[in-house]
Amino acid sequence: xxxxxxxxxxxxxxxxxxxxxxxxxxxxxxxxxxxxxxxxxxxxxxxxxxxxxxxxxxxxxxxxxxxxxxxxxxxxxxxxxxxxxxxxxxxxxxxxxxxxxxxxxxxxxxxxxxxxxxxxxxxxxxxxxxxxxxxxxxxxxxxxxxxxxxxxxxxxxxxxxxxxxxxxxxxxxxxxxxxxxxxxxxxxxxxxxxxxxxxxxxxxxxxxxxxxxxxxxxxxxxxxxxxxxxxxxxxxxxxxxxxxxxxxxxxxxxxxxxxxxxxxxxxxxxxxxxxxxxxxxxxxxxxxxxxxxxxxxxxxxxxxxxxxxxxxxxxxxxxxxxxxxxxxxxxxxxxxxxxxxxxxxxxxxxxxxxxxxxxxxxxxxxxxxxxxxxxxxxxxxxxxxxxxxxxxxxxxxxxxxxxxxxxxxxxxxxxxxxxxxxxxxxxxxxxxxxxxxxxxxxxxxxxxxxxxxxxxxxxxxxxxxxxxxxxxxxxxxxxxxxxxxxxxxxxxxxxxxxxxxxxxxxxxxxxxxxxxxxxxxxxxxxxxxxxxxxxxxxxxxxxxxxxxxxxxxxxxxxxxxxxxxxxxxxxxxxxxxxxxxxxxxxxxxxxxxxxxxxxxxxxxxxxxxxxxxxxxxxxxxxxxxxxxxxxxxxxxxxxxxxxxxxxxxxxxxxxxxxxxxxxxxxxxxxxxxxxxxxxxxxxxxxxxxxxxxxxxxxxxxxxxxxxxxxxxxxxxxxxxxxxx
Numbered sequence: 001x002x003x004x005x006x007x008x009x010x011x012x013x014x015x016x017x018x019x020x021x022x023x024x025x026x027x028x029x030x031x032x033x034x035x036x037x038x039x040x041x042x043x044x045x046x047x048x049x050x051x052x053x054x055x056x057x058x059x060x061x062x063x064x065x066x067x068x069x070x071x072x073x074x075x076x077x078x079x080x081x082x083x084x085x086x087x088x089x090x091x092x093x094x095x096x097x098x099x100x101x102x103x104x105x106x107x108x109x110x111x112x113x114x115x116x117x118x119x120x121x122x123x124x125x126x127x128x129x130x131x132x133x134x135x136x137x138x139x140x141x142x143x144x145x146x147x148x149x150x151x152x153x154x155x156x157x158x159x160x161x162x163x164x165x166x167x168x169x170x171x172x173x174x175x176x177x178x179x180x181x182x183x184x185x186x187x188x189x190x191x192x193x194x195x196x197x198x199x200x201x202x203x204x205x206x207x208x209x210x211x212x213x214x215x216x217x218x219x220x221x222x223x224x225x226x227x228x229x230x231x232x233x234x235x236x237x238x239x240x241x242x243x244x245x246x247x248x249x250x251x252x253x254x255x256x257x258x259x260x261x262x263x264x265x266x267x268x269x270x271x272x273x274x275x276x277x278x279x280x281x282x283x284x285x286x287x288x289x290x291x292x293x294x295x296x297x298x299x300x301x302x303x304x305x306x307x308x309x310x311x312x313x314x315x316x317x318x319x320x321x322x323x324x325x326x327x328x329x330x331x332x333x334x335x336x337x338x339x340x341x342x343x344x345x346x347x348x349x350x351x352x353x354x355x356x357x358x359x360x361x362x363x364x365x366x367x368x369x370x371x372x373x374x375x376x377x378x379x380x381x382x383x384x385x386x387x388x389x390x391x392x393x394x395x396x397x398x399x400x401x402x403x404x405x406x407x408x409x410x411x412x413x414x415x416x417x418x419x420x421x422x423x424x425x426x427x428x429x430x431x432x433x434x435x436x437x438x439x440x441x442x443x444x445x446x447x448x449x450x451x452x453x454x455x456x457x458x459x460x461x462x463x464x465x466x467x468x469x470x471x472x473x474x475x476x477x478x479x480x481x482x483x484x485x486x487x488x489x490x491x492x493x494x495x496x497x498x499x500x501x502x503x504x505x506x507x508x509x510x511x512x513x514x515x516x517x518x519x520x521x522x523x524x525x526x527x528x529x530x531x532x533x534x535x536x537x538x539x540x541x542x543x544x545x546x547x548x549x550x551x552x553x554x555x556x557x558x559x560x561x562x563x564x565x566x567x568x569x570x571x572x573x574x575x576x577x578x579x580x581x582x583x584x585x586x587x588x589x590x591x592x593x594x595x596x597x598x599x600x601x602x603x604x605x606x607x608x609x610x611x612x613x614x615x616x617x618x619x620x621x622x623x624x625x626x627x628x629x630x631x632x633x634x635x636x637x638x639x640x641x642x643x644x645x646x647x648x649x650x651x652x653x654x655x656x657x658x659x660x661x662x663x664x665x666x667x668x669x670x671x672x673x674x675x676x677x678x679x680x681x682x683x684x685x686x687x688x689x690x691x692x693x694x695x696x697x698x699x700x701x702x703x704x705x706x707x708x709x710x711x712x713x714x715x716x717x718x719x720x721x722x723x724x
Contacts, residue, residue, distance in 0.1 A: 054068045054161065054172070056358075056371050057369060057418075062522060063426065064428075065161075065428050065518075066466065067093075067157070068155065068156065071092075071155075071156075073151045073178065076151055078666075079638075079668050079717075080683070081193065081199055082201065083199060083220050085107060085143050085146060085175075086108075087099075087148075089173075090640070090642060091624050093532075093622075094158050094566045095110070095111050095156060096111075096619060098694055101224065101226060101265075101707060102229060103222075103229075103231035103233065104262040104264035104290060106142050106143060106144060107143070108122075111124070112159075112170060112171065112534065112564065113170075113536075113586060113588040116588075116615065116617030117617055117698045117699070118698075119699075120491075122142060122143060123140050124168055124171075125168070126162065126165045126166070126171070127172075127173050128175065129175045129177075130301075131299070136379045137167065137350075137352075137409060138167075138436070138487065138489045139168030139488075140490065146235075147236070149201040150203055150205075151175055153176050154174070154175050157174075158532075159480060159482075159516040159534060160466070160480045160484075161430075161480060162482075163432065163464055164432050166414075167458075167487050170484070177237060177239045177253070178214050178239070179239070180206050180214045182207065182208070183724055186203075186721070186724070187202070187203045187719065188201065189718070189719035190717060190718055191715060191716065191718075192715070192717070193716065194714055194715070196221075196222065197221070197222040201217070202217050203216040203217075210244070211242055211243075212241040213238075217234075218234070219233075219234050220234075221233075225708070225713070226278050226279065226708065227279055227280040228285060228289070233258070234258045235255070236256045239251065239253050247305035249301075249303045250300070250301070250303075251301040251302075252300055253301070254296075255297055258294050259293035261290070262292065263289070265289075266284045267705055268280075268281065268706045273706040281704060283330075286328070286395070287329075289326055289327060289328050289395075291324070292323070293323050294321070294322045295321040298318060299315065300317075301314070309359050310358070311357075313356040313357075313358070314353070315352075315355075316352075317352055318351035320347070320348065321346075321347075322347050323346045324345050326343050326388055327388060329341075331387075331388075331394075333601075340402035341398070342387060342388030342550065343387065343398070344383070345385070346381060346382070347381065350377070350379045351377075351378055354374070354375045364421060366420040366421050368420075369418050369419075372413075376411050379407065380406070381490065383402065384403050385402030386398055403444040405440070405443065406439065408436065408438045410437075411435050412433060415432075416429065424469055424471075426468040427465075427466070428480075429465045429466070430463070430464045431463045433460075436459075437457045438493065439455040440455070440502070450501065454503060458485070458508075460483075460485040462484060465481055465482070466478060467479055474523055476520040477518070478517070481515050482514045483513055485511045486512070487509040488507045492542060493554075495551045495552070496553060497546045498546070498603050504553060504554065508540050510538050511540065512538040516532055516534040517532070518531055527570050527579075528569070531565075533565055534565075534566075535561065535564075537560070537561050538561075539558070540558075541590070543594065543699075544596055546605065547701030548601050555594075557594040558591060558592025558593070560590050560591055561588070561589055561591050562586065562588040567582070568583075569581050576631040577628070577630075578626075580624075580627075581623075582625075583621075583622070584623075586620060586622075588615040590609060590610075590612065594608075595609070596699075600701035600702055613651065614653055616647070616650050616653070616698045616699065618647065619646070619659075620645040623642065623644075626639065626640035626641075627640075634671075635667070636669070636670060637667040638665070638666055639664070641661065641663040641664070644659060647693075649698060657692070657696050657706060658693075660690055662685070662688070663687045665683070667682055667683075668682070676720060678718075678720050681715075681716065682714070682716045684713070684714050686710060686711060686712050689711045690711065691708075692708075693708055694709025695707045
């Protein structure tokens with residue numbers, strides 16, 4: 001009865017929100033119609049035109065039949081530490097980005113519930129940096145190589161059109177670095193804050209006569225909010241743009257990231273979290289859990305306009321990432337000759353190419369654009385496992401227990417187009433044929449440890465169809481359908497159940513059918529608003545199966561359903577005053593029952609997850625609001641607040657991180673002194689000292705689910721930029 005009552009309340013909330021946004025959209029379009037021909041009303045702010053490349057062509061987001069967001073670089077950096085991409089994504093509806101206070105793991109990012117189960121790295125969401133995939137062909141990604149100090153913008157695509165990017169496309173996040181333009185500039189910024197946190201950033205840029213450059217570097221260090229969570233990270237990024245002739249552009253990109261120190265505090269049990277949220281489980285200290293990373297990456301993009309209709313684009317990239325991670329796996333389980341050990345030594349080489357052709361012409365007197373391309377990505381990894389002890393000494397590299405070479409390749413042709421077949425109608429369609437192959441060569445064959453070499457292929461055809469109707473010049477309605485799929489990652493294939501060796505090659509890819517309908521409205525008087533209703537049904541959802549010997553194995557469950565509502569509004573409320581609100585309601589559930597392990601050690605699933613249980617790691621509701629005073633020069637400041645609903649921590653729904661609301665404030669000053677632009681800021685996060693879990697580790701076998709957020713944190717910073 002309680003569950004039905006909650007569902008009823010959710011339906012009522014959904015209808016109320018829908019009516020409100022529809023009314024606002026209608027009012028916005030009427031207001032625009034009343035002022036058209038005479039210009040905006042006195043004092044009304046002009047909306048700056050922006051473009052997005054979500055559908056691989058530069059388009060006004062207002063005319064894209066999909067949910068898209070664009071976050072400008074100035075908003076990413078304003079009064080922020082500029083360390084975690086989660087700082088910039090809080091206002092995006094349907095997207096949940098959480099700082100784990102743990103630099104041995106990446107930030108947690110999920111889009112409409114996809115990616116929520118990831119315990120490390122980012123999966124279920126495609127990531128790109130300057131067009132180069134930060135998601136590897138197996139679907140696992142990371143975003144640590146982004147220097148936020150030189151980011152021009154971040155674009156987010158949600159919904160069915162994400163499938164056009166292939167495997168693991170629950171959503172797409174694209175980061176674009178600034179391009180060098182104008183007179184040479186040199187900048188430096190310094191920031192520090194709670195827990196002996198500090199960041200130093202340097203940037204040089206400029207460009208003229210077909211040449212531009214941006215060079216940036218940063219160094220970050222922290223003692224961490226929790227015990228045993230200190231970290232150091234260094235980033236460097238270079239982007240050079242050349243225009244050898246009219247209609248052609250050559251872009252060279254290179255970046256490096258070094259994480260020489262990242263202690264891993266692990267999660268906390270419920271009892272530990274309530275007793276001391278800044279504490280750490282004793283096993284993290286005993287085994288000195290930690291991670292080091294070194295990554296180097298480079299890419300080149302060539303774009304050429306062949307004639308008035310045709311253009312081509314070629315991307316070539318490559319990189320290497322080396323990771324060493326010490327885990328808190330007890331020595332007892334490692335006594336088995338089949339156990340892979342408690343130290344992961346991983347070397348990964350990756351490269352790829354994306355060839356694309358675009359034609360812009362007309363068809364039946366309407367605008368017509370078609371894009372065809374081929375994406376090829378390859379990952380080769382050398383994975384070794386060692387014991388995490390020598391004799392009685394813990395947290396040191398011991399005997400070799402695993403040695404294998406793995407490779408995954410995808411070769412995906414794609415075709416998409418858009419056609420304005422009538423004055424007020426636009427049709428968008430596309431298809432991608434995704435082919436992903438995994439292969440493993442076992443080089444650790446000793447005693448009863450057998451040769452576990454093998455391979456597996458996944459194939460899927462991913463169609464998308466979208467239709468947009470211009471109700472008025474300032475109101476759009478659209479509907480989009482599509483199909484996506486998600487292969488297991490190498491990390492999910494890495495272990496077989498029951499302690500067996502080798503990759504779990506019986507794990508299958510999940511398939512999803514996606515539907516979205518929405519409205520978009522804009523007006524100089526009322527700002528812009530958007531509403532999206534969506535539903536995604538997935539078959540063969542990948543979930544946890546067993547927890548044994550410090551390792552998790554995975555299985556395919558039955559069907560799941562994710563449905564929800566996203567609403568957003570932003571506006572210039574007056575001269576230099578900006579307001580923004582976004583709200584998400586998401587109901588993510590298992591449709592079919594299945595069995596799993598709820599604790600460790602557990603070699604055979606012993607708990608039934610009933611149909612109707614919530615998918616863990618997903619908040620049912622999320623609200624973000626901000627108000628900022630942002631004049632061109634002088635004093636500036638703002639306040640933002642976020643409220644997040646309860647988040648279940650495992651499939652059995654036996655515990656949850658409680659809902660919470662936090663508020664943050666910032667104040668700064670910006671001055672122009674000759675050729676110098678000088679600024680400074682102060683910021684307080686979680687002003688009221690709310691105690692809450694900032695993130696959760698889904699289905700953690702030892703019940704260490706909770707990762708506490710700081711109860712209150714402060715940051716101050718200064719910056720200087722000189723133009724020559």
